């Protein structure tokens with residue numbers, strides 16, 4: 278249940294990924310102290326990143342940076358091929374009025390851009406693709422990106438079901454991509470089954486597994502599983518070293534000011550919530566290094 282399931286059709290014209298992402302979404306939203314709106318948006322975004330990353334290769338990472346003008350601000354979600362993921366939101370406390378009795382993610386995100394950043398371990402510069410936000414519902418925006426940048430039509434459903442306390446009850450999603458050369462017959466078969474599919478939230482609430490989630494959307498099109506033996510987990514690459522570097526980037530004058538306050542400096546990682554304490558002694562060392570350099 279904690280893995281991304283990958284599938285392909287007999288003729289390889291369809292490929293799909295499906296996941297129940299409840300645990301990582303819950304962990305992320307607890308760290309982010311996310312209110313229901315941010316929980317819904319972050320849940321969709323990180324689930325989308327997980328689904329996309331599972332179609333990459335070893336050690337590759339995909340990051341989705343939604344830069345809207347709504348009250349949520351920016352939303353960032355990233356996942357690796359191996360299932361490590363993390364995410365943050367500028368304003369996790371943001372709220373907007375319900376629309377038709379539902380959380381209005383589109384109003385929370387507003388209009389703006391989606392940057393999709395793909396990085397590979399041996400490439401210095403990551404590949405960045407940018408599209409305008411299509412509907413700001415997250416899933417549609419990813420589909421729009423795949424179509425614009427990769428000429429890949431897709432079906433994507435991302436969702437989270439919240440309990441009465443606004444916390445994640447269950448989250449998950451499915452991504453089905455049409456590969457080049459897909460016949461009209463398979464396209465219409467997929468369209469027909471998507472039209473009759475049950476809503477994602479209903480599937481998730483009923484405790485479906487990734488295979489049932491996929492079948493709900495592909496119907497009777499035969500899909501074969503493909504090995505992907507990685508558990509998804511909320512992971513952060515932050516470290517004391519990185520925290521020190523971020524302080525160092527503030528520059529000499531700023532560090533001098535921190536030292537003059539006479540207390541250790543705390544750096545909190547936005548992704549995992551971990552705090553790093555940089556001692557006064559270490560801050561003084563950093564200052565000395567600036568002086569040596571000049």
Ligand SMILES: [Zn+2]
Pocket residue numbers: 513514515546547548549550551
């Ligand atoms: Zn971290």
